[in-house]
Amino acid sequence: MSEENKSIHEFDFQLICEYFAGMERQGPGSPEVTVKALSFIDNLTKESKIADIGCGTGGQTMVLADHASGHIEGIDLFADFIDIFNATSRKRNLQDRVRGIVGSMENLPFQNDELDLIWSEGAIYNIGFERGLNEWRSFLKKGGCIAVSEASWFTEKRPAEIDGFWQEAYPEIDIISNKVGQMEKAGYIPMATFVLPEKCWTDHFYAPQVSAQEKFLKKYAGNKIAEELVQNQRHEADLYYKYKEFYGYVFYIGKKF
Numbered sequence: 001m002s003e004e005n006k007s008i009h010e011f012d013f014q015l016i017c018e019y020f021a022g023m024e025r026q027g028p029g030s031p032e033v034t035v036k037a038l039s040f041i042d043n044l045t046k047e048s049k050i051a052d053i054g055c056g057t058g059g060q061t062m063v064l065a066d067h068a069s070g071h072i073e074g075i076d077l078f079a080d081f082i083d084i085f086n087a088t089s090r091k092r093n094l095q096d097r098v099r100g101i102v103g104s105m106e107n108l109p110f111q112n113d114e115l116d117l118i119w120s121e122g123a124i125y126n127i128g129f130e131r132g133l134n135e136w137r138s139f140l141k142k143g144g145c146i147a148v149s150e151a152s153w154f155t156e157k158r159p160a161e162i163d164g165f166w167q168e169a170y171p172e173i174d175i176i177s178n179k180v181g182q183m184e185k186a187g188y189i190p191m192a193t194f195v196l197p198e199k200c201w202t203d204h205f206y207a208p209q210v211s212a213q214e215k216f217l218k219k220y221a222g223n224k225i226a227e228e229l230v231q232n233q234r235h236e237a238d239l240y241y242k243y244k245e246f247y248g249y250v251f252y253i254g255k256k257f
C-alpha cells in the first residue's frame with residue numbers, strides 16, 4: 001500500500017471511530033438484554049475472570065460490571081474506544097476490576113482454561129461465528145460460559161434484496177437452528193437462545209444516530225468519505241425497518257464441556 005493510500009485509509013478509520021465513539025453502543029443491544037443474557041450464567045464469583053471481546057466503548061461492559069461478580073477485561077481493536085472505556089471505568093470507580101485493553105480477537109492475550117465467561121455483543125462476526133466459537137473455547141475453563149450476539153435469519157426464505165445485502169456484508173448469517181448446531185459442534189452445551197427485541201436496533205442503535213449524523217455531516221461538509229459513511233448507515237437502517245421480520249440479532253449462550 002502506498003503512503004498516500006495508507007493515509008487515506010487511516011483517515012477513514014479515524015472517521016469511523018469518531019462517528020461511533022460518541023454513541024453509547026456501537027451495535028444493537030440494550031442494558032435489559034445484557035442483564036437477561038447474564039441471567040443464564042450461574043458460575044460467577046468475585047474471583048471470576050470475564051472477557052468482553054469487541055467491547056467498543058464499553059456500554060454493555062459497564063452493565064455487566066453492575067450485575068456480575070468478578071474481573072472484566074474488555075478488548076477492542078480501536079484504541080479510541082478503549083480510551084473511552086477506561087475513562088468510564090474510572091469515573092464509575094470500577095478500575096480495579098474493569099479494564100480495557102487494545103487487542104485483536106484473532107490473537108487474544110489469555111491462557112488456556114483461564115476464563116470463566118466470554119462475552120461478545122455484536123462483534124464475533126469480525127472473526128466469524130464458527131471460528132470465534134472454536135478458537136475462543138480453549139481460553140474457557142471447563143464449565144465456563146460463552147454469551148455472544150450474532151446477526152441471524154428468522155426464516156428459511158427471505159426477499160432477494162435483503163438476502164443479497166447480507167450475503168455481501170456477512171455471508172455467515174444463518175438461521176438460528178444452524179447457529180445452535182455450530183455451537184454444539186464447537187463443543188458447547190447450548191444453554192439459551194433468544195431474539196433481541198426490535199428496540200435494540202431502533203431506540204438504542206439507529207435513533208441516536210439521527211442527530212449524530214447531522215452533526216457529523218456539518219463538521220465534515222464536502223468530505224466524500226464522511227458522506228459515504230453516513231449514507232451507508234442510513235441505507236442499513238432503512239433496510240432494517242423494511243425487513244426486520246426476516247432478521248435480527250440473537251443471543252447464543254453456551255457452556256464449555
Ligand SMILES: C[S@@+](CC[C@H](N)C(=O)[O-])C[C@H]1O[C@@H](n2cnc3c(N)ncnc32)[C@H](O)[C@@H]1O
Pocket residue numbers: 024025026027028029053054055056057058059060075076077078081103104105106120121122123126
Ligand atoms: C458492532 S461493534 C459492537 C461493540 C459493542 N460490543 C457493542 O455492542 O456496543 C463491533 C466492535 O468490534 C470491534 N472489532 C472489530 N474487529 C475487531 C478485532 N479483530 N478484534 C477486536 N475487536 C474488533 C470494533 O472496533 C467494534 O468496537
